[in-house]
Amino acid sequence: MARKSSRSSSRGTSDPTPFMSPNGGRRGGSNRGSHGKHGKGKLTGKQIVLIVAAAFVVLCLIAQCSGGSQSPSSQPATTQSASEAPTASGSSSAASAAPSESASDTQAAPSQTDTAQAGSTDGGNLAQTVLDELAVQAPASKAGYSRDQFGAAWSDVDHNGCDTRNDILKRDMTNVTFKDNTHDCVVLTGTLNDPYTGKTIAFERGQDTSKAVQIDHVVALSNAWQTGAQNLSADQRLQLANDPYNLLAVDGPANQEKSDSDAASWLPSNTAFDCEYVARQIGVKHKYALWVTAGEKSAMQTVLATCPSQSVPTDGGVSDGAKAATQQLAAQDSAAQDSAAQSQTTQDSQAQVAGSGSSDGSDVYYARCADARAAGKAPLYAGQPGYREGLDGDNDGVACETRK
Structure with missing residues (x-):
């Protein structure tokens, strides 16, 4: 009995895993209790290594998943960015933005060629x-200017058969x-x-009468030459000189008076216009990338x-509103002329009556x-x-003689 007990005690202390035996039962009870009391919750070195390794694997997986989820989302962003670059460089908005920034920084005119075309x-x-x-x-030099720089006068640029x-x-x-x-x-007459x-103005075609109505360049060609037209091509200057947007039929003397003046030097006597x-001068200068002087802008x-x-006119000719104002002014002017003519006629009639009895035709009466x-x-x-x-009451050749 003593050996049995000793063997049992020896087995319980030497077997490193008695609690894992399926039939350990009561035999391993004292050792299990000893392990439970002193080692419960403690991890072996091997277990710690396994846990750390597992944690590392999990972290790697998380990092990989995270990177994978970001990659697709960042890819469209990269694609979008890449697609935006050519769009920005090729879009009209970006193209228009560049001259705007340049103009605000340097006050330089935009490309004349691009704008005119x-x-x-x-x-x-x-x-x-x-x-x-x-x-x-400031205005450029007038050196080199001539009417010929703008092509043949009144060319048929629209190819409709009429100059x-x-x-x-x-x-x-x-x-x-x-x-x-x-x-x-070929226009013969018109109003x-x-x-x-x-x-x-009653227009009648003729050597001495055609000049009553002349065609004015709203932005005079000489002024255009000094404000950027020197930089235009010959074809563009020809277009400018014959562009209906820059042309108006006007009173001949008024056109001669204007000459090549800008808005700082000349404005129509008809203030309603x-x-x-x-506004039309502004539209023409914008269309052909011409600049304005400081005085002109003021x-x-x-x-x-x-x-x-x-607003800036959208097409050539006089607007309906300006036509109405001009017609009203013309009617008022016509009425004033009629009144003045009637008054002059009355005065002439009175003078004629007053001088009708004068034997020598004198105006003294x-x-x-x-x-x-x-x-x-x-x-x-x-x-x-x-x-x-x-x-002369007595017909003696003396009138109004002194009475005696």
Whole structure:
């Protein structure tokens, strides 16, 4: 019994894993209790290594999953960024933004070639807004300017068979008649409500009469030359000189008076047309990338301050609103002329009646001898100014003689 007990005790202390035996039961009870009391919850070195390794694997998996989830999301971003680059460089908005920044930084005009070919007038936009987009510079030298720099005068640039002058006469006048067998390309007569003066002009084609109505370059070619047209190609200058957007049929003397002046030096006498006139100059300069001088811009701003809602014209010719104002002014002018003519006729009639009794055709007339005496001219002798038989009662050749 003693050996049995000793063997049992020896086995319980030497067997490193007695609690794992399926039939350990009561035999391993004391050892299990000893392990439970002193080693419960403690991990062996091997277990710690396994746990650390497992944790490392889990962390790697998490990191990999996280990286994988970011990769697809970042990929579209990269693709989008890559796609945005060419879009930005090729889009019209980016292309227009670059000149805008350049203009604001350096006040240099945008590319004349691109703008002139595009033919944009910014029509419909506020004139003040478009004016602010124009570069402001001192005028360039006039050296090298000649009318020939803008091509042959009144070329048929639109290839409709008619020269530009007749195209504008036909557009701007009413009651137009044409020369026979010219396909309505040679204007013979017409009526112009002149926007510059407000007058109504009867046009008749002829060597001495055609000059009554002239075609004006709203932005004079000489002014254009000094504000950027030197940088245009020959074709672009030809287009500018014949562009209906820059042309108006106007009173000949007013056109001669204007010459090559800008808005700082000349404005129409018809003040009702000032706003549209200035707005059209702005539109032309924007279309052909011409600049304005500081004085010119100031004058334009002064005009536009009276009409802040004035927009840049969208096409050629005089707007309906300006036509109505001009026609009203023409009607008022016509009424004033009729009144003045009637007044002059009345005065002429009175003078004619007053001088009808004068024997010598003189304009001096005395209704009564008292008037002649009051004037210190009595007596009046035949042949003298103021003598007439009606005052010579005795027909002796002496009128209004002193009574004795």
